[in-house]
Amino acid sequence: MSSGVSTSTDKIIVDRSRGHRNKAVSKAVRATRERLQLSTSGNQAFDRDMLSMHVNAVLQSAAVVPLFIALITAIGMYLSPSANLVAWALLMLSLHAINLLLARRFSRKEIAATEATKWRRRLLFAQVLLGIGWAIFALQSCKSCGGDGFYFYKGAVLLFAISITAMGSFMLRQGVLIGFVPMIAALLFQAVVSRDLLDIGLTAICAIAVVFFHFIGDRLYRSNLTLMSYQSEKDDLIAELEVAKSMSDEARRRAEEANLAKSRFLASMSHELRTPLNAILGFSEVMSSEVLGPLPNPTYREYAGDIHRSGEHLLNLINEILDLSRIEAGRYDLNEETLSLLEVAEDCIGMVQLRARAKNIAIRHAFENEMPLVWADEKSIRQVILNLLSNAVKFTSQGGEISVKVGWTAGGGQYVAIKDNGPGIPEEEIPVVLSAFGQGSIAIKSAEQGTGLGLPIVQAILAKHDGQFVLRSKLREGTEVIAILPATRVMQSLPAVADAPAIEKRRRSFA
Template sequence: MNTGVSTSTDKIIVDKSRSHRNKAVSKAVRSTRERLQTGQSTASGFDREMLRLYISSVLQGAIAMPIFLVLITTIGIYLSQRLNLIGWALLALSIHALTVLLARRASTDDITAEKAVLWRRRFLVAQIVMGICWASFSMQECTACGEVTFTFYKGGVLLIALAATTMGTFLLRNALIATFAPAVLALSVQALLAQSPAYLGMTATLSTAMVFMLFMTTRMHRANVHILSVQSEKDDLIAELEVAKSMSDEARRRAEEANLAKSRFLASMSHELRTPLNAILGFSEVMSTEVLGPLNNPIYKEYTGDIHRSGQHLLDLINEILDLSRIEAGKYDLNEESIHLVEMTEDCIGMVQLRARTKNITITEQFEPGMPAVWVDEKSMRQVTLNLLSNAVKFTPSGGEISVKVGWTAGGGQYLSIKDNGPGIPEDEIPIVLSAFGQGSIAIKSAEQGTGLGLPIVQAILSKHNGEFILKSKLREGTEAIAILPSKRVLESIPAVEDAHAVERRRKSFA
């Protein structure tokens, strides 16, 4: 069977060209784990991230402040009937424009940890200058429009500006104090000098609002730091999962390469392994049968018999390993032909009958008549049948019984069932005995231990035939092994068995 792999690839045992990747992956895992274990979750640990968010906020809301300044200047001119607020508005717009230009320049800069401190100071200075501008606004007077009206106007403007500044600068620590501390100080001086209830009320209101807004900005700042911390941990976890997946994929690839190389090696070494064993078996058989003359010492004759039996056992073991290795390497070719499953099963029963009689084991047969031929590899199916029969004879106690059945499956295929009344297998050990070299606790305690390859070979051969292998067993009740061939392997198939509901529906439709 052509597996599509070149001869040069077959000679590769393990690809060592990728060994350097493991070192890089391991280093990445260690560094990621250290970040998760020692990473900072405080505000100082996210200064650069917070500064970038603040810069983005300034640039996105750059148009809002000019609109607000133009609006309050227009209202102030309307109330005071004077143009003195135009100069203040131009100064405020200039300061805002400088802040936006500063943010735009910072957005193009590669902000490191050291630069983050410098840029933060620059933005705080810009906020202080803007705070002085708001302090000058709070000192504006209007004798023509009335003290209460203009004070109410200034108070409303400062409160709105305070709220807008809170939303725009909570990402920059101490920015709110730097912006509105000058305005509160200027109002306090005015209130002390004028002894006006309006100024006193406005100062108290603005001071209380600033304290509340300061509390809110602190909470918002902490919440934003927590969000950044969670985001950072999530990114680190995703990175570690990706690195771990990369390591797992690399390890699986190397294991598959090593396993495939092992299978190819054993499959290609079949001739080299069997040739010396054939010589050992042949010469030991000649010596034990005394073809060339009698052995004067009977102990030598006993030794030659031991050599022959041990060699035969070793040859059987090598054959099983090579069969499984060829299947895994994709070099197990099926020589398919037409055979009758019943006749082949009868031949295999005859091969194990002598051994069964020595243990006083009864083998009962239950074959459905008229079974058509199947298109399979006869040698492989004989191996399947002999393996299952040998296991049944091996683990059935003296005086026990083995039941062999051949019949139709519900889907139109054929099955072979071999059931014994031996000690059985615990249900949790069934996956173990179906794995290569796997043996259950009963087999380990048995005096006739095998290699643990019989059932995996059976399973692999049936899989090559697109069939199925089912192993049913209960402790102290016995074991049933079922080999199933699909309907497409049957040369003269019968219709699949219909369930009772389908038959009843069809009967009613004809009625």
């Protein structure tokens, strides 16, 4: 038997030490956190991702640069046929090929986060090589060309080159600035040597263009970095929420299994718990009433009475626990039939009348006339009214008064309302007394303490009938409880629509 209890106990404990089932989600959370914590500044955390995006842009635009170089060479040969442009074109294509090979090698290799800085330097060096190629183009001249047409051609080509490079390499931070430093140096050298106003103007325009596109590229880089940071944080939060949700679902499932096991255990132990109590109650009653002969010592008779009263209290407690457990376990079945709410209320008043008279409590009732029958479980409804009346008698002081009303609700249902002028319940304690095993401060101080299951059972029974339970109370003014059965339980509707205002007036006067 002990082993069975141990096994059952093991099943209802949430094992927090075991690994989580969703290992992929946990791994994603750890990877994201590590990436966010690689650097104190946070910018280097996404270097690898930014480099990957730059390499993808280079590979996708692999055919753009050769076409641009071919177009430049064709226009240049048209303006001034020269072998220098052809040699420059072959050099640029070679440098572009080196850049592509480096990018392809990066894309095929699994780059670790610690290698990102090294690869960034390599890619920047490739940009410098391309910049040297544009510097060589900037040094080209055409002595046979008349006018300023060649300056216009060279300036347009360099500006296009700067803009195309800026659009394709802004993911490589400072790629435009570092890549075109050789070109600006070459133009500056040429302007200093020639002291030509056109060379000086071309140098100034290209330098401003490089600075401008560097600024634009840096802003785009920072924007993408911010977006990636937000995306990473969002993924991190989603992953953590998934982990927390999965753990919560697992804990809730185990808690529900434990609660259901407890309810089933208590519901199945009804016979085992009540059988010995019946024997105790029977034998103690025989002893206290001296059925088999007088007891030689009167103290024994008092002890037998105490045993009987304690046994009855324990039996009531067990009955309430078992009733609530059956409801929670879904094994509380209603035996529904037609009954009169007025007759049930009158019977219950008669059952508590003796206890009320012992405390000099007056029970007054106000019942509606000719109320139709309702479809409900008579035993359950009787238990509801008895629980509410017993609480009213228990907590009403000597010489108090209890009023019981049975009538119509505004929606066509029927209600039983019980109001006392006892000490009342503090407003903040009402949720406590409505919970299982909950007791207010007045009940705890009272000499007649209960189990705290009466009102939860009342709520559960009314819920099984699709009804409602209302509790209103004020400290030192009294308590009012209302058990409501819906209109669907009434065997016939309201007598007449014209009587609705009068019914509402009676209901408000009660409230």
